[in-house]
Amino acid sequence: MRRIKQAFLYRLTYFLATPAFLWEIVFLCIPFLFIMSASVYLQGRGFSLAAYKLILTGAHMRIIVRSLVLALFTAFCCLVVAYPVAYFIAFRARSWKNALVLLLTLPFWVNFLVHVYAWFFILERNGIFNKILLALGIISEPLHMMNTLFAVAIVMFQVYLPFMILPVYLFFEKFDTRLLEASLDLGASWRQTFWRVLVPLTMAGAQLGFFLVLGMSFGDYVTPQLMSGGKTLFVGTVISDYFIINRSFSLGSAFTCISAVVLIGLMAISLGLFKLVAKGAK
Amino acid sequence: MRFLRRLRLPLFVSGVYALLYLPIVVLIIFSFNGSTDSHTWGGWTLRWFAELFRTPEIWVVVKHSLIVAFSAMALSLVFGVMIVCSLKERLDRFASLFYIPILVPEIILAVGFLYLFSFLKVPLGLQTLIVAHTLLGLAFSVPLLHARLAEMNAYSVEASLDLGATKWQTFLYVVLPFLRPALVSVGSLAWILSFDDFLIAFFCAGSSSQTLPLYIYSRVHVGVTPVINALSTFTLLVSCSLVILYSVLRVRLKEII
Numbered sequence: 251m252r253r254i255k256q257a258f259l260y261r262l263t264y265f266l267a268t269p270a271f272l273w274e275i276v277f278l279c280i281p282f283l284f285i286m287s288a289s290v291y292l293q294g295r296g297f298s299l300a301a302y303k304l305i306l307t308g309a310h311m312r313i314i315v316r317s318l319v320l321a322l323f324t325a326f327c328c329l330v331v332a333y334p335v336a337y338f339i340a341f342r343a344r345s346w347k348n349a350l351v352l353l354l355t356l357p358f359w360v361n362f363l364v365h366v367y368a369w370f371f372i373l374e375r376n377g378i379f380n381k382i383l384l385a386l387g388i389i390s391e392p393l394h395m396m397n398t399l400f401a402v403a404i405v406m407f408q409v410y411l412p413f414m415i416l417p418v419y420l421f422f423e424k425f426d427t428r429l430l431e432a433s434l435d436l437g438a439s440w441r442q443t444f445w446r447v448l449v450p451l452t453m454a455g456a457q458l459g460f461f462l463v464l465g466m467s468f469g470d471y472v473t474p475q476l477m478s479g480g481k482t483l484f485v486g487t488v489i490s491d492y493f494i495i496n497r498s499f500s501l502g503s504a505f506t507c508i509s510a511v512v513l514i515g516l517m518a519i520s521l522g523l524f525k526l527v528a529k530g531a532k
Numbered sequence: 533m534r535f536l537r538r539l540r541l542p543l544f545v546s547g548v549y550a551l552l553y554l555p556i557v558v559l560i561i562f563s564f565n566g567s568t569d570s571h572t573w574g575g576w577t578l579r580w581f582a583e584l585f586r587t588p589e590i591w592v593v594v595k596h597s598l599i600v601a602f603s604a605m606a607l608s609l610v611f612g613v614m615i616v617c618s619l620k621e622r623l624d625r626f627a628s629l630f631y632i633p634i635l636v637p638e639i640i641l642a643v644g645f646l647y648l649f650s651f652l653k654v655p656l657g658l659q660t661l662i663v664a665h666t667l668l669g670l671a672f673s674v675p676l677l678h679a680r681l682a683e684m685n686a687y688s689v690e691a692s693l694d695l696g697a698t699k700w701q702t703f704l705y706v707v708l709p710f711l712r713p714a715l716v717s718v719g720s721l722a723w724i725l726s727f728d729d730f731l732i733a734f735f736c737a738g739s740s741s742q743t744l745p746l747y748i749y750s751r752v753h754v755g756v757t758p759v760i761n762a763l764s765t766f767t768l769l770v771s772c773s774l775v776i777l778y779s780v781l782r783v784r785l786k787e788i789i
Contacts (some may be wrong), residue, residue, distance in 0.1 A: 284647035335543055357552055360768055372554065493646060493735070503643070
């Protein structure tokens with residue numbers, strides 16, 4: 251009896267894992283299957299690839315490429331800016347460190363939407379940016395910045411920057427600074443030390459941040475909608491238009507599938523590039 | 533010149549921080565603006581804050597958002613602790629599964645939820661939103677709690693069991709306190725993720741149960757609304773004081789113990 255009870259208890263501990271797995275399967279894997287099957291199944295006509303044929307021509311692909319370029323640009327800029335900032339917080343800030351990390355997380359408490367919307371005040375025709383430039387005499391006419399790609403890009407960069415700095419910083423934090431000193435002592439230049447010691451050992455943080463920002467900016471809906479006035483189409487806006495406004499589910503699903511495949515391909519390529527950088531550094 | 537070069541990095545970092553805070557500072561200033569349009573300054577006023585507290589529909593959606601955020605946070609913490617403690621290092625094999633929801637664009641998840649809920653004929657509402665946000669929360673709670681548990685010294689559990697504590701006592705007095713810092717950070721992440729989420733709510737909250745981001749969007753995309761500025765200043769004030777209160781309390785607690 252005792253052994254049966256023990257065996258039962260042993261099984262019971264495994265039982266505790268089920269809710270989390272259930273969630274991943276029911277709310278993540280099955281919905282993916284739904285999207286995929288809806289993209290090849292037309293109501294009343296059965297299996298058909300018509301949706302894909304329509305999506306793969308011209309205009310739709312241009313939207314995907316546009317989103318892709320914007321996402322890559324955002325992620326790359328964030329990465330380049332995040333590295334020195336994370337370096338400063340981790341190694342140079344000393345007693346300021348905790349305050350700087352706290353300041354990095356505080357913007358998350360302001361709603362994302364509000365964050366984007368605040369840029370109206372800065373970028374519009376009579377906004378702060380134009381007023382400053384006019385006052386400085388750099389421009390004589392107010393610049394037209396709202397509803398342009400520039401506005402979307404700068405807002406995405408600003409909004410997603412903390413998502414890049416934090417992971418990079420976390421890996422800098424684990425990094426042993428004595429390795430830098432050793433490398434410099436042994437005669438390596440600052441540049442060599444950076445590329446051959448610091449970068450390979452903090453690569454994981456950079457990768458995490460890069461993929462986070464890439465994924466978020468690729469499918470972003472709020473920023474393009476508010477900053478381009480809904481005039482320039484991006485992946486996020488097109489997908490939600492298909493589902494919420496047009497209610498054309500098979501086209502929407504096909505478009506979703508294609509953009510997911512493109513994103514996965516891009517992530518695979520950048521993973522390869524990251525590996526190459528780490529290897530080339532060695 | 534060398535002096536300038538030494539200052540280059542600090543200057544760059546302060547520039548980045550200034551950029552990060554630029555929209556927030558602008559928002560706070562304009563929440564006290566007396567004029568209704570965005571580009572003229574009408575003197576300092578508290579009018580928008582008065583209007584904020586007089587608008588009952590805002591507080592209804594805030595209540596909805598709070599319910600969803602706290603439930604999703606609780607569920608993802610409980611499920612996270614459960615799976616992490618039961619599988620321990622065997623979880624490594626499945627770890628990548630739990631990363632997927634944060635790497636996949638939110639819009640794809642949202643579309644998937646819409647399909648699932650309409651297939652199951654579940655009425656959209658706060659309950660569907662809680663379920664959906666729990667998936668996002670798990671994406672942080674499972675990997676982070678797993679990493680924290682891996683750092684734990686296995687002997688302390690054995691010692692506790694050897695000294696006569698039951699499994700449940702060991703969990704409550706040894707494992708859980710060790711996980712606490714991770715629980716705090718995961719909890720606040722999951723909470724913010726849910727409280728902040730617009731896209732998933734846009735797809736699967738239904739028309740009857742508006743959340744705060746949905747409300748803000750409905751006001752903001754038609755133009756500038758000063759009440760929203762006041763609301764953001766207010767939320768920032770509340771969250772800042774909570775963060776400061778927590779860090780002060782933590783220091784105090786450490787001094788006592």
